[in-house]
Amino acid sequence: NRHADICTGCGARLQTESADKPGYVPAAALDREPVICQRCFRIRHYNEAASVAVDQDDFLRLLAGIAQTDSLVVHIVDLFDFEGSLISGLQRFVGANPVLLVVNKVDLLPKGTNLNRLRNWVQQQAKQQGLRIVDVIMCSAMRGIGFERVVQALEQHRRHRDVYVVGATNVGKSTLINRLIRDYSDLDSELTVSRYPGTTLDAIRIPLDDGKAVIDTPGIVYPNRLTELVPRRVLQALLPEKPIKPLVYQLNERQTLFIGALARFDFVQGERQSFTLYLSNALKVHRTKLERADELYAEHAGEMLAPPSKAELEEMPAWTRHSLQAPKGKKSDVFISGLGWIQVNGTSGAKLDVYAPKGVKVLIRDALI
Numbered sequence: 072n073r074h075a076d077i078c079t080g081c082g083a084r085l086q087t088e089s090a091d092k093p094g095y096v097p098a099a100a101l102d103r104e105p106v107i108c109q110r111c112f113r114i115r116h117y118n119e120a121a122s123v124a125v126d127q128d129d130f131l132r133l134l135a136g137i138a139q140t141d142s143l144v145v146h147i148v149d150l151f152d153f154e155g156s157l158i159s160g161l162q163r164f165v166g167a168n169p170v171l172l173v174v175n176k177v178d179l180l181p182k183g184t185n186l187n188r189l190r191n192w193v194q195q196q197a198k199q200q201g202l203r204i205v206d207v208i209m210c211s212a213m214r215g216i217g218f219e220r221v222v223q224a225l226e227q228h229r230r231h232r233d234v235y236v237v238g239a240t241n242v243g244k245s246t247l248i249n250r251l252i253r254d255y256s257d258l259d260s261e262l263t264v265s266r267y268p269g270t271t272l273d274a275i276r277i278p279l280d281d282g283k284a285v286i287d288t289p290g291i292v293y294p295n296r297l298t299e300l301v302p303r304r305v306l307q308a309l310l311p312e313k314p315i316k317p318l319v320y321q322l323n324e325r326q327t328l329f330i331g332a333l334a335r336f337d338f339v340q341g342e343r344q345s346f347t348l349y350l351s352n353a354l355k356v357h358r359t360k361l362e363r364a365d366e367l368y369a370e371h372a373g374e375m376l377a378p379p380s381k382a383e384l385e386e387m388p389a390w391t392r393h394s395l396q397a398p399k400g401k402k403s404d405v406f407i408s409g410l411g412w413i414q415v416n417g418t419s420g421a422k423l424d425v426y427a428p429k430g431v432k433v434l435i436r437d438a439l440i
């Protein structure tokens with residue numbers, strides 16, 4: 072009796088009666104080897120087909136196609152790399168279709184962070200970018216935080232239309248879609264991979280029970296994020312998986328912080344004040360005097376100052392300098408795309424120099440936290 076079998080994917084008891092209960096497998100698929108439930112089968116199928124990435128030009132061509140549909144567009148951004156993962160110009164390409172902004176990875180923020188304030192911040196930034204959004208949802212696809220809100224918002228805003236999911240690489244799009252498949256898709260119809268007309272690019276259609284579908288588009292590659300410029304091993308260190316433990320440094324002017332050999336932060340001029348670093352906990356920070364910084368880097372880059380290692384540094388672009396001025400009267404962040412940000416806690420202004428691999432987006436913004 073195969074009904075007593077256990078799904079080798081999730082461990083649920085296999086059953087053929089209720090598609091909406093764990094362990095469901097259509098009777099016809101019972102002799103598949105190894106026997107896994109419909110949900111696990113789909114998640115596996117999705118993960119095999121996913122992870123397609125495209126450059127901006129191809130992506131914008133796909134987006135132009137979305138404008139001709141009547142659909143809901145779900146734009147997933149990474150809270151940890153907000154400016155790096157927001158698709159600029161999205162509004163122009165989606166036409167009249169509404170955009171739902173899903174901000175992923177909220178689990179990374181230190182405990183006690185005010186999510187409402189954050190949401191306002193996101194709304195403000197999106198507006199400045201010219202995005203008209205119907206709603207902002209904060210969630211963690213990995214931890215399942217806020218996920219009911221994601222499903223609720225999808226239902227509320229899609230009104231029996233298709234849903235296009237768009238996002239840059241590494242924002243957690245496949246993690247989120249895996250959850251959608253588990254909790255939300257129509258288990259009786261088949262997950263399919265189709266191609267965009269005129270391209271070789273795959274999109275994955277995840278059927279919903281009203282005949283419509285969630286359509287997962289390829290991840291867009293933005294080369295101005297550090298996460299796109301580092302070798303694979305360094306990427307693991309950059310992408311935080313656990314809540315960030317902020318590092319606070321009291322600095323006098325003419326002091327320097329090295330973040331591994333990934334970036335350098337010079338406090339050039341200003342009153343003594345504190346700076347808070349929001350980075351992956353796997354990275355090490357080294358403090359020195361500004362006049363010693365060049366020498367320290369020349370001697371220790373790739374060793375004491377790491378990651379990246381010496382060999383990995385050779386695969387990366389050289390640094391360029393960004394001269395920035397933190398404004399007076401409010402707190403701001405120095406944002407380094409893909410690496411994190413440094414909050415300037417003083418409000419008396421500060422002259423700063425930031426060094427980062429050429430091409431990485433570096434900017435001053437209103438403080439997130």
Ligand code: GDP
Nearest residue numbers: 176211212213240241242243244245246311312
């Ligand atoms: P995709 O390229 O957008 O499909 O992104 P993935 O789903 O492959 O995720 C990229 C990285 O982000 C992986 O290392 C995930 O473990 C991580 N990730 C995804 N969702 C979350 C989340 O909610 N919180 C955290 N901390 N990490 C996440």
